[in-house]
Amino acid sequence: MRQARIYHYRLPIQSGVFLRDKRLAEREGLVVELSEGARRGWGEIAPLPGFSQENLAQARHALIAATAAWCDHRHVAMTQLPPSVAWGMSVAQAELDQKLPTEATFATVPVCTGDPDALLQALSGPSQTPSPQAKVKVGEYEVARDRLMVTTLLEAIPTLTLRLDANRRWRPEQLSQFWQGLSEAHQQRISWIEEPCADPLQSLSCAQQLSFPLAWDETLRDHDDSELIESEYVSVWVLKPTLMGDLASLTSWVDSAEMLGKQAVISAALESSLGLTQLSRFATWLTPDVVPGLDTLSIFAHQLDRTWPGAPQPLAPLHDQPLIWVNTL
Numbered sequence: 001m002r003q004a005r006i007y008h009y010r011l012p013i014q015s016g017v018f019l020r021d022k023r024l025a026e027r028e029g030l031v032v033e034l035s036e037g038a039r040r041g042w043g044e045i046a047p048l049p050g051f052s053q054e055n056l057a058q059a060r061h062a063l064i065a066a067t068a069a070w071c072d073h074r075h076v077a078m079t080q081l082p083p084s085v086a087w088g089m090s091v092a093q094a095e096l097d098q099k100l101p102t103e104a105t106f107a108t109v110p111v112c113t114g115d116p117d118a119l120l121q122a123l124s125g126p127s128q129t130p131s132p133q134a135k136v137k138v139g140e141y142e143v144a145r146d147r148l149m150v151t152t153l154l155e156a157i158p159t160l161t162l163r164l165d166a167n168r169r170w171r172p173e174q175l176s177q178f179w180q181g182l183s184e185a186h187q188q189r190i191s192w193i194e195e196p197c198a199d200p201l202q203s204l205s206c207a208q209q210l211s212f213p214l215a216w217d218e219t220l221r222d223h224d225d226s227e228l229i230e231s232e233y234v235s236v237w238v239l240k241p242t243l244m245g246d247l248a249s250l251t252s253w254v255d256s257a258e259m260l261g262k263q264a265v266i267s268a269a270l271e272s273s274l275g276l277t278q279l280s281r282f283a284t285w286l287t288p289d290v291v292p293g294l295d296t297l298s299i300f301a302h303q304l305d306r307t308w309p310g311a312p313q314p315l316a317p318l319h320d321q322p323l324i325w326v327n328t329l
Contacts, residue, residue, distance in 0.1 A: 020050035041095030043088035044275035139169030273303035
């Protein structure tokens with residue numbers, strides 16, 4: 001007999017987080033629990049406001065319909081579901097079927113949003129690796145400040161490499177000014193620059209002219225132009241499962257990246273600790289040689305049902321969250 005439950009969680013955010021210039025005070029999402037006999041699986045469905053194509057109400061409606069169909073042994077077409085619902089349902093099914101490996105490295109890349117001292121402190125802790133990596137948000141301030149921050153970090157830790165994320169904030173001339181202002185030695189320690197310009201064609205042209213490693217994130221979801229997405233001047237695909245679809249689709253993206261000689265990087269979309277631990281398992285399984293971008297738990301005041309190793313936040317059990325739907329057919 002198949003059973004299912006859907007929970008609605010709300011987790012307070014303990015620091016100021018802005019998404020598309022709107023402050024996020026709490027993170028809302030859904031968790032589906034699938035049961036069949038003694039087997040169980042869970043999946044998180046958490047559309048990201050301002051980024052997901054569906055909102056939470058739409059995700060809830062689609063999730064209830066899909067879960068009811070699953071309980072009734074009817075086929076659930078994952079590719080027809082909103083991306084966050086497809087991801088959560090497919091992960092729950094994979095856990096139920098024991099197809100999602102339990103092993104996870106729980107490795108991640110710390111993020112610097114403007115305070116290099118805080119990042120340097122994080123990188124100098126007991127878990128310091130011989131080849132540390134970090135992500136730096138750029139484009140919010142003047143180019144000279146961004147370049148100074150990047151240079152300061154690279155000079156402070158000679159083995160450090162950086163992933164830069166401009167969130168499409170740079171004009172081509174600003175990107176050129178930034179890149180050409182770095183020494184050649186420092187350029188070689190930039191793993192990639194993610195979505196530098198608002199126009200992907202401008203980003204691509206700059207990558208060709210300046211010879212820096214370019215990473216796509218939003219472009220993978222906003223465009224279906226294979227020449228743009230698969231260009232030889234693109235080095236990295238940043239994959240956010242919550243925004244992209246079911247487990248099979250993400251696996252296909254990873255396989256395509258490998259075939260094209262690009263690096264696939266699994267990245268978070270502000271999921272709870274439950275979702276983050278599953279993303280870590282997925283990344284360890286399919287991209288074992290690449291540290292995923294999952295350093296978002298620090299913004300939460302609580303963890304949800306599953307703990308991230310070493311995280312200090314108290315745990316909020318799933319059964320304490322509102323149960324909004326149950327089916328025991």
